[in-house]
Amino acid sequence: MAKPAVDVCIIGSGAGGAPLAYELGKAGFKVVVLxxxxxxxxxxxxxxxxxNSRRNFFMPLPWNEPHLWRAGPDKPFARTNxxxxxxxxxxxxxxxxxxFYRLKPVDFRLKSELGAVKGANVADWPIRYEDLAPYxxxxxALLGVSGRAVPHKFQEPRSKDFPFPPLxxxxxxxxxxxxxxxxxxxxLPTARxxxxxNHEGRxxxxxCTLCGSYGCETGAKASTLAALIPKAVASGNVEVRPKCMATQVTSGTDGLAKSVLYLDQDGAxxxxxxxxxxxSCTAIESARLLLNSTSSRFPSGLGNHNGLLGQNLLFSSFGQSKATFRVxxxxxxxxxxxxxxxFVNRSVQEFYVMPDGRFGFRKGGTLGFMWAHPNPIFAAVGLAKKGADGVFGKALKDKLRDYRDSRILEFETYGEFLPTDDTRVTVDSKVKDSYGLPVAAITIKRHPVDLVMTKFLVERGEExxxxxxxxxxxxxxxxxxxxxxxxxxxxxxxxxxQSVLNEHCQSHSVKNLYVVDGSFMPSSGGxxxxxxxxxxxxxxxxxxxxRLKKHGK
Amino acid sequence: MSSDDEALSRRVFVHRLAFFGGGSVVLGSGCEDKPKPLAPKPSQPERRAPLTTKHQTLTDEEFAVLVAAVDTVLPKDEDVGGVEAGVPEYVDHILTTPQLEKLKNDFIPGLLALDRRCTRLHQVHFADATPAQRAEVLTVFKDSPEKSGEAKWYELLIVLSLEGFLGDPSYGGNKGEAGWKVVGFDLAGRGTEGAPKPGYDGITTLKGLTCGTGRGC
Incomplete structure (x- = not known):
């Protein structure tokens, strides 16, 4: 028995889903968030x-809900979380x-400004930085960002400084x-x-130092849970249904999306x-849901009119080094x-775009500096290692004592991640999760330019x-x-x-279907x-x- | 070196451990229809003695091996050792949580395999062996081929020992925050609202988490 119809059903309540729920509820439209x-x-x-960090408080257990992962189409899949x-x-x-960084104008026009890269599906965005700047x-302002804008050679245009002073x-x-x-x-100061x-009850x-990987006990962190969901619900128009797993987006004879089938918290x-x-379930899980939403009209997945759904998966190019100081x-x-x-809150963006290709790449990225995460079990497991490098006994205790005397400053890179034909999400009908749904299978074939670029950034960070x-x-x-x-x-x-969505993040082929997590991005940004x-x-x-005001649907 | 213990060589064990090791473990084909059965084959002799009331998961025999193994991983020296910090009690207790229900079935046979290996090598039970003998047997497990049951079990022993040594004391280990003192974790965040409140019990909280469909982990 179907529930009463609403104006909008949003699947996912994170950075993509919650702003929509907030705005639509405020505008008077009835919204259900699954x-x-x-x-x-x-x-x-x-x-x-x-x-918090070692069980299923945030992430599902991999034997319940695995992802499959392989480094290239010729490699075997491994189960992972x-x-x-x-x-x-x-x-x-x-x-x-x-x-909380912004992209820069060049990120919207990578192909036009820096040219195509052989073996990579680089594309311009259908919108420009100026279109996104007011948002x-x-x-x-609505999530609550603290920082300090300073002029620099790749600074993106801003109409004003950050809404809150820096940490x-x-x-x-x-x-x-x-x-x-x-x-x-x-x-540069890193905005956070x-x-x-204190702001609006947060x-x-x-x-407290336990920030990344933890939920925030004061509401200071700009989660949609703290900043947007309560206001969305207070509009009286938004209902959030937790523990509800969407299994399929159905479609009607008119070729439009009709409903969302889901398992509620009782498994019904x-x-x-x-x-x-x-x-709005993340780029991987949104692709999986739509690829699993097959019908006679959409045999390869809803909105997949050209076979591109799940293709051109992007991450951020990661490199890292650590400096150890002895107290x-x-x-x-x-x-x-x-x-x-x-908080260290320092970034380096000197190499966001290179003036020419002499170092093997044009588009680079950002170095972010931070203290190593203080989680002691995570640190100690890393020190104990395994196999031939593994230590136990007094050697392990000595390493733990050395760690006590150490301060570890590290950086990580947020580098451009070039989309390739062999970096994608598919579904594997032979491997199902505990809901009985085919799981997401992730194939990654890194573009060689990414690796040259990341190594360059890491070497500069090490300097x-x-x-x-x-x-x-x-x-x-x-x-x-x-x-x-x-x-x-x-x-x-x-x-x-050449694309799955139009500039409104609306499916080209299913006109009442939208995707608003990171899936829409044709390039990763740095x-x-x-x-x-x-x-x-x-x-x-x-x-x-x-659209809803004009057409009522 | 090939595994001498079928319970330790199951591939399914490997991908469970990936979660606690934090990385992905190559399984060969990820397209298996289903994992192999978890329980020992009925034809295998039941090695376990009945549970005593002293422990929540382990028999006295298993617990004795665990104590000796923890003492080998985290011996007492100028700082507190794992046994003194309550690590064996942590492991015994954490194995009751639904998240570890399947890993438990791999961990316990591993304790007995360690004991058998020690008896073969040194003609003495692991719990009664000298520190040098224990270290030698544990090194055999540690240095076994990466995907072998022995190597994976060693990794699990290390992970559970360090969780017990450095986890929140409400789980039964890290007594008096002794482990945190060794690594200089300065109780960051204590005194803030995120610090566990008096009476907080991590095990009970873990048991209350939803797993997948809510039908258990």
Whole structure:
């Protein structure tokens, strides 16, 4: 028995789904949000590493809901829980670190400005930075972003400074500024989705240090759970249904999306009809849901009119190095070593775009500096290693004591991730999750330019770390991908033959179907994309409100 | 070295552990229809003695091996050791949680396999062996081929030991926050609202989490 029809059914309540729910509810339209995870309260966010970071508080257990992962189409799939973000009301914005960067104008016109890259499906966006800029302003204000805008050579145009003043910084930030200046570069303050003042019932950051990978117990973090969902619900027009797993988007004889089938928290199948259906479950899971939504009219998945649904998957190119300082031996040299403030908040964007191709790439990215995460179990498991490198007994205890005497400053890269033909999401009908649904199968074939670019960024980052005078610098890697930053599987564009969605993030082939997580992005940008997903969702919300007001559907 | 214990060599064990190791583990084809059965084959002799009331998961025999293994991984020296910090109690307790229901069926046979290997090598039970003998047997497990049951079990032992040593004390390990003192975790965040409240019990919270369809983990 179907539920009463609503104006809009949104699947997912994270950076993509929640801004739409907020705006549509405010405009008076009836909205149902289906969220597969639970609805946590602030008091559920406890500083317990085992619960929070090592079990299924946020991420599903891989034997219940695996992803399949392979490094290239010729490799075997492995089961993993990589590629999930938090399964809860608020989605990935609940456990994010909240590095809230904007894209830059060049990111919208990569092909026009920097040219095609052989073997990569680089495309311009159908919108420009100027189209998104007002929505960046709105997202920063409504979610609550703190920072300090400074002029620099790749600074994106801004109409005003950040809505909240920057977080207090660890004194190493000034040391990084000086180290960069000595190298002829500029270190920039990193804007954060973290409140520095009490705001609308949310309280300012208390500098608890357990931030990224944890939920925020004061509501300071700019999660949609804290910032948007309560207001959306208070409109009286939005109903959020937690623990409801969408299994299929159905379609009618008119070729339009008709309803969402889902399993409720008791495991019973329910049907939610809606005039408009919005999918916002992350790039991987949205592609999976639509690929699983087959019918005689849409045999290869809903909205998949040209076979591109699931193709051109994007992550962020990841590289990392760590500098270790020893308190016992270096505290005199570095007075800041004994300070425990959590935030470094420094970025380097000197290499966002290279002037020519002499180093093997044109589009680079960002280096973000931070203290190593303080989770002690995570750190100790890394120190214990395994196999021939593994240690136990006194050798392990000695490593734990060395760690106690160490301060570890690290950077990670947020590099361009070129889309390739062999980087994609498919579904594997032979492997099903505990709901009985075919799981997402992720194939990644990295473009060689990505690896050259990431290595270049890592080497520059290491030069900065070395200039700080650590005891040692250790390279973690130069060929990774940050799987929590996902996009691309339903790229938007003007050409129906070359894209899944149009510039409104509306399916080219199913006119009442929208996708508003990172899936729409044809290119990854050289920064974390959470703020961009939220800003784009506010942009799509204006279109949807206008559409519903004009046509009633 | 080939695995001498069928319970340890099942591929399904490998992908469960990937979760706790934090990385992905190659399984060969990921397209298997279903994992192989978890329970020991009925034809296998039941090795376990009945549970005593002293422990929540392990028999006395298994617990004794665990204590010796934890003491080998995290011995007492100038700092507190794993046994003193309550790591064996943590492991015994955490194995009651639904999230570890399947891993439990791999971990316990591994304890007995460790004991058998020690008896074969040194003619003495693991719990009664000298520290040098224990270290030698554990090294055999550690240095076994990456995908072998022995290597995976070693990894699980390390992970569970460090969870017990460095996890929230409400789980039964890290007594007096002794493990945190060793690594200098300065109780960051304690005194803020996120700190576990008096009476907080991580195990009960874990047992209340939803798993997949809600029909258990």
């Amino acid at each position: 969220e597969k995870g639970p609805w946590y309260r602030q008091e559920d966010f406890v500083h317990d590493e085992i619960l 990589d590629g999930w973000t938090a399964n809860c009301v608020g989605g990935g914005t609940v456990h994010m670190s909240g590095y 960046y302003d709105k997202a920063e 207090a910084e660890h004194p190493v930030s000034q040391a990084i500024d000086q180290a960069c200046a000595g190298l002829g570069w500029q270190a 989705g973290i409140l520095t003042a 309280r300012a950051c208390t500098y 199948t329910q049907e939610q009809p809606a005039k408009i259906i919005v999918v 016992s031996r270096q505290a005199k040299q570095h007075a800041w070593l004994t300070t425990k403030a959590p 900065i770390l070395q200039a700080l005078g650590p005891e040692s610098v250790t390279r973690v890697g130069t060929a990774g991908e940050t799987a929590i930053l996902q996009g691309g599987t339903c790229r938007f564009g003007k050409d129906e033959g 920064v974390p994309i959470t703020l961009t997903i939220a800003a784009n969702s506010f942009r799509v919300a204006d279109h949807l409100v206008a």
